[in-house]
Amino acid sequence: MFIGIDSLSSLLAQTEQQQKQLPHAPNFIPCPLPSPPLSDKDSVVASEPSSSDLLPSTPAPSLFSKPYQFPIQIVPLPNKGRSYVATRRIQPGELVFIAKPLGTTLCDQWLDCGICYYCWRSIPDLSTSVRLPERKQSSKQRIETVMVFCNTTCLKSFQEPVAQRICQVEQRIRRSWNYASATRQSLGYGRKKSKRSPVQETGLEPTKSVQAIREVVRLAGSRKRILELDDQRLDQFLTTFWTALDTHLQEEEILFLKTNQLTEASSSRLDSTAKPRLLERAQALYPFLTKQLFGGPRTGSTDDDQEYELATVTSDDDCEMIRLITEVLLRGQADVGLDTTGDPSIELQPTFADYCAMQSNELVLFRKELAQQEDMLLDESTKIQDQEVDANIPLAEMSVSQESDFYSTWGRVRSLIPDYLHNCLYVYLRIRDAYFLLSLENNHTYLSDQGQDTTNDNDLITQRSPLSIDHFHFRTILFREVANSFGIRDEADELLGFAVFPRACFFNHSCRSNIEKRLNRLGTCHPLQQQKGGMEAPRQMEYWSRQVIEEGEECCISYGDMTPGRAERQERLEEEYFFRCCCPRCVEEANAEKSESA
Numbered sequence: 401m402f403i404g405i406d407s408l409s410s411l412l413a414q415t416e417q418q419q420k421q422l423p424h425a426p427n428f429i430p431c432p433l434p435s436p437p438l439s440d441k442d443s444v445v446a447s448e449p450s451s452s453d454l455l456p457s458t459p460a461p462s463l464f465s466k467p468y469q470f471p472i473q474i475v476p477l478p479n480k481g482r483s484y485v486a487t488r489r490i491q492p493g494e495l496v497f498i499a500k501p502l503g504t505t506l507c508d509q510w511l512d513c514g515i516c517y518y519c520w521r522s523i524p525d526l527s528t529s530v531r532l533p534e535r536k537q538s539s540k541q542r543i544e545t546v547m548v549f550c551n552t553t554c555l556k557s558f559q560e561p562v563a564q565r566i567c568q569v570e571q572r573i574r575r576s577w578n579y580a581s582a583t584r585q586s587l588g589y590g591r592k593k594s595k596r597s598p599v600q601e602t603g604l605e606p607t608k609s610v611q612a613i614r615e616v617v618r619l620a621g622s623r624k625r626i627l628e629l630d631d632q633r634l635d636q637f638l639t640t641f642w643t644a645l646d647t648h649l650q651e652e653e654i655l656f657l658k659t660n661q662l663t664e665a666s667s668s669r670l671d672s673t674a675k676p677r678l679l680e681r682a683q684a685l686y687p688f689l690t691k692q693l694f695g696g697p698r699t700g701s702t703d704d705d706q707e708y709e710l711a712t713v714t715s716d717d718d719c720e721m722i723r724l725i726t727e728v729l730l731r732g733q734a735d736v737g738l739d740t741t742g743d744p745s746i747e748l749q750p751t752f753a754d755y756c757a758m759q760s761n762e763l764v765l766f767r768k769e770l771a772q773q774e775d776m777l778l779d780e781s782t783k784i785q786d787q788e789v790d791a792n793i794p795l796a797e798m799s800v801s802q803e804s805d806f807y808s809t810w811g812r813v814r815s816l817i818p819d820y821l822h823n824c825l826y827v828y829l830r831i832r833d834a835y836f837l838l839s840l841e842n843n844h845t846y847l848s849d850q851g852q853d854t855t856n857d858n859d860l861i862t863q864r865s866p867l868s869i870d871h872f873h874f875r876t877i878l879f880r881e882v883a884n885s886f887g888i889r890d891e892a893d894e895l896l897g898f899a900v901f902p903r904a905c906f907f908n909h910s911c912r913s914n915i916e917k918r919l920n921r922l923g924t925c926h927p928l929q930q931q932k933g934g935m936e937a938p939r940q941m942e943y944w945s946r947q948v949i950e951e952g953e954e955c956c957i958s959y960g961d962m963t964p965g966r967a968e969r970q971e972r973l974e975e976e977y978f979f980r981c982c983c984p985r986c987v988e989e990a991n992a993e994k995s996e997s998a
């Protein structure tokens with residue numbers, strides 16, 4: 401059911417192309433919804449929403465008696481990016497939009513606590529629940545449950561193959577990294593104190609990754625200079641940085657495959673004694689690299705201590721993100737080539753292309769975090785001794801001409817990037833590690849053509865397994881989730897997890913919003929589906945008008961809690977969503993504060 405990552409790449413490229421064609425609206429691709437403006441006469445008035453957040457599962461049949469068309473459309477607005485705007489007069493209490501998620505993740509504490517991974521409701525009958533992965537009676541190894549569904553219907557709706565894959569990845573990550581920390585010492589490659597990469601140890605010099613890291617060094621100045629780069633150059637710097645990392649990982653993977661003679665035989669042909677040995681090595685491949693590339697000695701410790709800051713156990717937060725990224729990636733691979741024309745119920749399902757159309761917050765997040773760290777450095781009270789983070793030393797003074805400089809150069813480049821990005825790299829390495837390992841277990845060898853001459857390294861990497869990832873896809877998914885995902889809460893307002901609703905991500909914020917969003921766990925039957933006979937469609941986000949909204953007026957929701965004063969609100973919005981709010985309420989309150997102080 402899943403196609404390879406290459407087709408996903410072409411979908412991504414297509415989406416980027418479409419975005420480039422709309423100069424005034426970066427990242428804009430037209431959403432198939434909504435429909436052309438309706439006249440007042442045609443408008444459909446939804447009944448007054450109930451005070452409860454949970455709506456009845458089946459709305460009154462009269463509610464959408466006419467063909468329903470959403471009364472909003474996406475337009476670019478000055479200084480606000482894209483936004484939904486009314487295409488006709490909207491009455492108070494109208495259901496103006498319904499969104500479905502593309503990717504979801506439950507917080508770890510709810511994974512095995514009677515909350516359904518699909519519909520986010522308490523599981524009504526535990527005896528019918530489905531737990532993944534299935535516990536094997538015979539297996540001695542304790543397998544933690546990572547997903548629970550109300551029943552097989554919820555599992556099917558989520559899509560069972562997707563759920564199975566997510567479980568495999570998570571199990572692999574939790575197991576392998578714990579395991580790796582224990583077995584790291586016994587590995588045959590990459591000596592503890594070596595400054596050379598395993599690839600360098602083989603004498604394959606100069607490696608592509610050395611060239612790639614040279615390029616990063618060339619582009620970078622000091623951290624201060626990086627902060628001054630314009631969008632295009634910063635993007636180029638980051639892409640070069642990530643490409644250098646990928647180049648290095650590929651070399652390590654190829655070396656791994658070569659040294660294990662996987663280039664000559666598919667892993668399916670491996671005998672039973674060879675396979676476990678390979679996997680044992682693979683389990684520790686990336687932890688070793690991660691420590692070398694991004695670990696660095698702990699502040700205060702000497703290099704000899706060989707103590708590293710990076711955790712050896714993946715945190716629950718990281719696993720939440722890993723589940724979300726894996727789901728989005730798998731859904732993207734599954735829906736390439738999906739024909740959405742003609743079937744309104746399919747059209748309502750968001751696709752990977754919709755996900756890509758969301759705003760990427762990679763650059764803004766990078767600048768914000770780096771600037772904050774710069775402020776910390778200037779603050780005398782938090783003086784950082786570590787010379788590595790001195791922002792004034794130009795990186796270009798460093799040389800990577802000496803082969804022994806390889807890891808210290810990585811360390812230096814690492815010091816140019818903010819802390820949060822270290823964690824992103826760490827998550828990336830863990831995902832990639834798990835995918836690589838699973839592809840070996842599932843007998844994908846990365847060989848383009850068995851039996852052909854496989855001395856060409858490119859042959860080893862061009863054919864990626866269905867479950868593989870590169871920095872391009874990882875960044876596409878991760879940095880679109882930032883500031884675009886919604887917290888999923890239960891009736892008691894407890895945070896259950898996060899979900900990305902790509903088509904709802906064009907609602908801008910106002911502190912006095914005219915639209916209210918409501919999570920509908922039960923699922924109002926969607927109007928378009930209702931025309932086809934109706935069915936329950938749980939876990940959707942609904943958008944209801946609070947008041948009359950005139951044609952052409954912006955439709956805004958409120959991002960999070962709106963109770964605190966203006967200063968706190970603005971600070972939070974800037975921190976979490978990277979903008980300063982100038983909505984009518986903020987302007988009024990600012991004016992009132994001014995006249996009070998005068």
Ligand SMILES: C[S@@+](CC[C@H](N)C(=O)[O-])C[C@H]1O[C@@H](n2cnc3c(N)ncnc32)[C@H](O)[C@@H]1O
Pocket residue numbers: 479480481482483758759883884905906907908909910977978979980981982983
């Ligand atoms: C969920 S997205 C909304 C859609 C976004 N405008 C777009 O073009 O994709 C959230 C981002 O929109 C922008 N945004 C939302 N509300 C805004 C407002 N009231 N003023 C300025 N920017 C806003 C911010 O960049 C924020 O991070």
